[in-house]
Amino acid sequence: MKIFRSRDRVDTRPPVGSPLHLANTLFREGQYAAAEAEARTVAARHVRYAPPALSLVAAALGAQGRHGEALAEYDALLPVFGREYGAEHWLTLQLRSNRAQTLITLGRHVESEVECAAVARAASRGTGPAMQVLAGAARNGQIYAVNAQGRHEEAEALARDALAAPDSPNRLTLVLRLGLARSLNGQARHDEAFTEAQHAEELHRSLSADQRRPEAGAVELAMATALVGLGRGAEARPLVVVARDACVAAFGPDHYRVAEARALLDRIDGA
Numbered sequence: 001m002k003i004f005r006s007r008d009r010v011d012t013r014p015p016v017g018s019p020l021h022l023a024n025t026l027f028r029e030g031q032y033a034a035a036e037a038e039a040r041t042v043a044a045r046h047v048r049y050a051p052p053a054l055s056l057v058a059a060a061l062g063a064q065g066r067h068g069e070a071l072a073e074y075d076a077l078l079p080v081f082g083r084e085y086g087a088e089h090w091l092t093l094q095l096r097s098n099r100a101q102t103l104i105t106l107g108r109h110v111e112s113e114v115e116c117a118a119v120a121r122a123a124s125r126g127t128g129p130a131m132q133v134l135a136g137a138a139r140n141g142q143i144y145a146v147n148a149q150g151r152h153e154e155a156e157a158l159a160r161d162a163l164a165a166p167d168s169p170n171r172l173t174l175v176l177r178l179g180l181a182r183s184l185n186g187q188a189r190h191d192e193a194f195t196e197a198q199h200a201e202e203l204h205r206s207l208s209a210d211q212r213r214p215e216a217g218a219v220e221l222a223m224a225t226a227l228v229g230l231g232r233g234a235e236a237r238p239l240v241v242v243a244r245d246a247c248v249a250a251f252g253p254d255h256y257r258v259a260e261a262r263a264l265l266d267r268i269d270g271a
Helices: 021-028 032-045 047-063 067-085 090-105 109-124 129-148 152-163 170-186 190-206 209-215 218-229 233-251 256-269
Strands: none
Touching (some): 021 032, 021 047, 047 067, 047 090, 090 109, 109 129, 129 152, 129 170, 152 170, 170 190, 170 218, 190 218, 218 233, 218 256
16 A cells, blocks of 8 residues: 555656665565565665665565554654654655554554545645645545444445546556445445456556555455355355465465455355
8 A cells, every 4th residue: 555656657766876776676576575674774874765765664564464563663753754854745644654554454443544534635735646646545545444444335435536536546546446345345235346346356457567566365355255245155265265375475474464365264164
């Protein structure tokens, strides 16, 4: 749930000559442990680049399923970013958004909802495509947090409103459709949820490999959840296995999406 890149028109990657170029490249390639190590080295050697390097460390920790450690890094960086860049700078808002979405992985959904909504409001006051994408990413986190609290109709309204925004990047549209599917599944509108998941699958296939990676397994889980709700558990189970294995391969066994897949498998097998 990070700032989107390349074909989404907003490129926040450091230039080739930057000390952070290698760490960022490793992260985009899914080599999260290597990205973490490289970013820590940059932070130790280049004082100027220490804040963004440690932000990348936090993102890499989260991608490895080390969510508590990631949150600790974000908490330590918040005052630093405020001093270095200012409260309304997009880098500070991005850090807040990433931190808020890390709260989701730790089950702190009320805190996440409040912070994601605040970041979305602040970003919407800014200008430029980076702020536009950041506002959408924060809104996506808010939708997830609202869904997690069982307020599925409210989450649906938020998702549909966000999807109505013009010129949304494809990866942002993908995660918003997944949020909409989650809200529809939560309302037992499983046919509609399955249709939304299919739309998300089409978008997922259209993205580049580094853009698809952060959502590994998410489309299959959305489709499988809808199928289970429709009483088609036998069709859903292979999808969940694919999702679980993809998440373990991409993020490691401790990632929150792996836990979601395992819980859905338990639900299917216990039916």
